Amino acid sequence: MTVLALLLAALAVLLAVPVPKLLHNAHFRTRSPWAAMLLWQAIALAGGLSMVGAPIVLGLSPFGDNLPAAVSTAIRLTLQEDYVALAELEVHPWHIFALCLGLLLGGHLLLTLARTYVRVLSARRRHRQLVDLLSTPLQNGNEDTDTHVIEHDAPLAYCLPGRTNASSVTVLSRGLLETLSEAELAAVVAHEQTHLKQRHHLLTMAFEAWYRALPWLPTTRYGREAVLELTEMLADEGALAQHAPKDLLRAIALSGESSGPLGAKAAVTQPRGEWGVHPPAEPTLLSGARLRRLLVPQQPLGRSAVAGVVVLSVGLLAVPTGLLLG
Structure with a gap:
């Protein structure tokens, strides 16, 4: 043993x-x-x-x-x-100490995951109430896409997951609608819908909880960053399966790279990881590996x-x- x-x-x-x-x-x-x-x-x-x-x-x-x-x-x-x-x-005493250490560490990980889950659900519920209050449904003729528009000048796009895909919603700003063409806007919506269909928020929440439990470990920091980057790449693939690469790239460029992928900005002030949505990613996710693979498609x-x-x-x-x- x-x-x-x-x-x-x-x-x-x-x-x-x-x-x-x-x-x-x-x-x-x-x-x-x-x-x-x-x-x-x-x-x-x-x-x-x-x-x-x-x-x-x-x-x-x-x-x-x-x-x-x-x-x-x-x-x-x-x-x-x-x-x-x-x-x-x-x-011996060190056996008891080791056993207590393992049990405390395991309990800490599980409690942090539960706490993060509860806080995410609470934040998501409050955010959904704000969206319902301040937005209007987008009349796009697609019954499978629940998309809402908020009256804001800044280009903004993000997804707000529900318990099921049917209760999830994609949020766009008026500024985004006025900035992008119809094809570019469709690519943005497809990107966000991929996040929802593949349930990326569950992955980001799990790795966020892992990071919060042990923020001093390199693996939690690298894992958290990697999952955010990879979910964006997977959402890009979902959009590119239906739309031309130039539409997605122009959507990113016209939305403003400094505000995150597809122009996503925080519509409300929330600590990172408590959005209850696929969180607006950091500007670095637009550059480097993700942007290069959009500009120069790679062989799987x-x-x-x-x-x-x-x-x-x-x-x-x-x-x-x-x-x-x-």
Whole structure:
């Protein structure tokens, strides 16, 4: 069990520092954003399991040769208050400390996720009330697209997800409608609708909670930034599947790059991650990799490369799970 704890700790360190730094600037992410997204999710889950599991395994090492048996023995002896048997197992203070550390860390991660979810739902509900009060439906003849217009001069476009796609809404400003052509506006709406259909807000919320729980870890910072970038790339792909690249590019250019993708600005003052919408991204997401792939379309990864990413992602999840349950 001690060796198992050391292996989990080594995996946690590996997934916390060097791996995220390498993946953050990996070139393949622009060729297949969904594959990079899958890998980031695997890193987050595997890293979390390893980080929480290592101290718990170390703390329970005197109770058995594997985690399930150790947990069963620890619970049984504790409920029976068999202190003689506990003493014979040579449970030392550092075992108790490690066990408490693992449980506290796991609880901290889960509570942060729950807290972030509650705050996002609350912010989303307030934001939707404001949208309903201050906007008017856009008469575009498309019953599948619930689009509202707010009377604001600045170019603005963002999506506000609901519990289902049917209750979600895309918000555009009057300034955006007056700035873009019909084709460019359709590309903007398709971009935002892709965010909603693929439920990108769930991904950004999960990684935001991960970052809030452990902001000092490189992997949480890199992961948060990567997911925001990758969701924008995926939304671009959704728009480009229906509209010409020049329309999407002109929409970005005419909306003003300094205000975020597609001219998105914060319509209300909210701390980052509490929008309850796909958050207006930082200006950096318009430059660099995302903008280059729009200007010069790249060939998607081949089947073998994609299969390799999938196998690697599954392997990352299987290693800590197998070590904990084996």
